[in-house]
Amino acid sequence: MAQKEKLVVKWRWWWPLALVLTAAWGGAQGGNVTYDGRSLIINGEHKIVFSGSIHYPRSTPEMWPSLISKAKQGGIDVIQTYVFWNLHEPKQGQYDCSGRRDIVRFIKKIQAQGLYVTLRIGPFIESEWTYGGLPVWLHDIPGIVFRSDNEPFKYQMQKFTAKIVNLMKSHNLYASQGGPIILSQIENEYGTIEPAFHEGGPRYVHWAAQMVVGLHTGVPWVMCKQDDAPDPVINACNGMECGRTFKGPNSPHKPSIWTENWTSFYQAFGNEPYLRSAENIAYNVALFVAKKGSYVNYYMYHGGTNFGRTSATFMITAYYDEAPLDEYGLIRQPKWGHLRDLHAAIKSCSKTILSSTQATLSLGGQQEAYVFRESKTECAAFLENKDNREVTVRFHSIPYKLPPKSISILPDCRSVAFNTAKVNAKYSTRTMKPVVHFKSAEQWEVYKEAIPSIVHTTLRANRLLDQISTAKDKSDYLWYIFRFRHSNSQSFLSASSHGHILHAFVNGVLAGSAHGIHNNVSFTMNRNIKLRKGVNHISFLSATVGLPDSGAHLERKVAGLRSVRVGDRDFNHHTWGYQVGLLGEKLQIYTVTGSSKVQWKRLGRSTNPLGWYKTTFDAPPGNNPIALDLGSMGKGEVWVNGESIGRYWVSFVTPKGNPSQRWYHIPRSLLKPSGNLLVLFEEETGDPLRISLDTVTLS
Structure with missing residues (x-):
């Protein structure tokens, strides 16, 4: 050296x-x-x-x-x-x-x-x-x-x-x-x-x-x-x-x-x-x-x-x-x-590499040799081909074929031990095999999340609050609720948000949903809506999908509703009521103890937004990893035996029309041999009858 x-x-x-x-x-x-x-x-x-x-x-x-x-x-x-x-x-x-x-x-x-x-x-x-x-x-x-x-x-x-x-x-x-x-x-x-x-x-x-x-x-x-x-x-x-x-x-x-x-x-x-x-x-x-x-x-x-x-x-x-x-x-x-x-x-030549000086030699227009020589007998070399085509070079008077965009490693400056473009390992295929189906409606129970009224809110403000500051990461969800008098049956709703998803309910009925994207979380939802003559109640469920993780002044980042108009009226500084999180979250109905605190019903033929779904299952035999196939669902979160295995958003498809993620990992250590509790909160209208539990194998 x-x-x-x-x-x-x-x-x-x-x-x-x-x-x-x-x-x-x-x-x-x-x-x-x-x-x-x-x-x-x-x-x-x-x-x-x-x-x-x-x-x-x-x-x-x-x-x-x-x-x-x-x-x-x-x-x-x-x-x-x-x-x-x-x-x-x-x-x-x-x-x-x-x-x-x-x-x-x-x-x-x-x-x-x-x-x-x-x-x-x-x-x-x-x-x-x-x-x-x-x-x-x-x-x-x-x-x-x-x-x-x-x-x-x-x-x-x-x-x-x-x-x-x-x-x-x-x-x-x-x-x-x-x-x-x-x-x-x-x-x-x-x-x-x-x-x-x-x-x-x-x-x-x-x-x-x-x-x-x-x-x-x-x-x-x-x-x-x-x-x-x-x-x-x-x-x-x-x-x-x-x-x-x-x-x-x-x-x-x-x-x-x-x-x-x-x-x-x-x-x-x-x-x-x-x-x-x-x-x-x-x-x-x-x-x-x-x-x-x-x-x-x-x-x-x-x-x-x-x-x-x-x-x-x-x-x-x-x-x-x-x-x-x-x-x-x-x-x-x-x-x-x-x-x-x-x-x-x-590693076979690491001592030579670390104890030698390095020399760089040109082997051609886009080919180089990086040579580490400690003595006449201790020598290692890396032969690089930057070109998009295969070339033959001469190094120490010996010809070497270099595949396109590759490096050959010569631990003794003579024999090629490895080339980065030549793969000897066999390709593996991952297979998902359904082993447990949940296709019977009798297996499922459902609980409808209530849409809160402003009269039941304890947090009030005469402005639109930032969701991050208000929810403090206790939940993905924040309800924004207001009421107003209107004389016509038709109007137009416009709501702007800094993210990430927004569901609008007019007098308890879903009027529309909208969301941003990863590179631009802000969006505006515009919908024609039907109103009552007299007092109308509008409730927005704003949902974040994780908090921001980068950039200067992270403490200034905000989320949630930023402006709301109905027709020609601006409600930004109206009286608003707020509720952090869902009732089901507060009661922890995804746990065995919490699920007994609400009245569950048998699953009917139709599904509604903001539904909690509950069933049980036995652990599949064997040691292969397990995944939940949620390809039939929309957006929400899933729990197994009270442990959240994450958010899902199957309805948000890629440019090729596929879900970004369909299978969700359930570690075997979370499972009991039988009677495992599975609970999902579905924001949209997914179909739980097509969910399956799959084992994961490689071949």
Whole structure:
């Protein structure tokens, strides 16, 4: 290695704890974690590491060991996860680490299988997670400005960050204590919004860096998409082509790190899935390593499920289902196998790569060789073909055929061990097999959600209130209700909303519905309506589909009704009554206890909007994953044994005419052998008789 690359980073004056540590390390893990301009250094050894994002709340504790094991078999060295602030502190000062929130248990499961951990504390995470992971109660703190040089926000951010760090320390989970955590992240892609805060943006970045370094974790910190990350915090790349787009470390003493290599992309309701090929992922990973990258994280390696109301605005319940491990934790081929083979090829020559200087040789107009040579006998090469056609090049006097848009890896500079365009893994097919049908009306009971009257509301205002500030994420739903006198039987209703869905009821009858889209949540609903002569009651049910998760000044984002007109009359400053949530939610009729609090009726021939549907079922035999086929429904939410498995919106089809998501994952750990309670709230007029419970298999 060149002398300048051997120089271990020198800490700035405010670095209180050197990262040269002496704790013992068990198994495949190590206690000394530092870095230089080439890579992370673990126990004195430079490492090329492959990491995979698996988020603990997007699966169940029962799934964690299998997910970790499959990642390890796929050549993954590190499991990366965010920390979800709004899950762990849902109410200010009240913390929760139970069930799917048990981050300590998750990390210990990773440690038990000999893998490392990267902990992305954030505490803003985005992640297509409601409110970007920030708890909604932050919104009500006087004078707060999120993610800025703002004392109220910095106080809360530091308090939570320290809470998580101390939790990790109390269980000896940092590498400096013999644990698996080798890297931590503060903030998340802040560079994309930093200019919005002018001179305050860089001040906040420096404060955040200094704050976390002062927490004495004993492992390096990283900031992704943050070109101005202050020393000793490492700046890192996010994206699909970091081998091409990354400007590189902002100091010669920092390694080149890729914190998010997107294995597909998130999907919103109404959008088609994004399919990224195994060949494309492998090509970009190989290029990044060839250009001296030493840490690659796949985002996501397993996406999992956005249970309950945790997904961000318009996000479907399935998250990164096209990852190497699909939503159900099944191996998705050829992506999983192709990347496994890539990892093996790179690791076979990683010592040569890390201990050698790199040279770049031209092999043609669009062909290059990246060569790492330590001695006459130690040599590794990456041969890149940028062209869209196959070419033959000569390297060290030997001809090599390079497929279009590919990189060949030669661990000994002679034999090709791997080519990114040549996939040897067999393609797998996922099959959904119906095993339980709910086609008998006698199986179902129904409860009609009441449309509230203004006389029954306790919250009143002479203006239209913001839904986020009013509902405070206690429910997706907020009723806006008013009454007025009218002399004609016909009129025109116009209502504008900042999202996300609106149902209008005139004198108890549905008059119309409208909604926005992921890229433009605002919309206007215009309808001809029939009125009574005299007093008329209009009730709007406004529904959000997750809270926004990105952008500067998140605390200013609003939702719900913004203006209402009937005919030529403006009702924006009329007397309005409000009801947060549904009666069924308040009574928790999706639970065994709560369902006894209302009068259920047998399902009739017709279905009405705002209906609750209830039935029971026995768990299918076997161990295959289970999914609920809701292809016959409209929009709503579904619960199994009192646990919400997420929002569904089957009626919002893609440009190709298909639902963005039809099947909804029910983890087997939620089920009993028999008598499982299934409850759905349907906003529209879906048909529950065509719902089925399917097992999920791969072939």
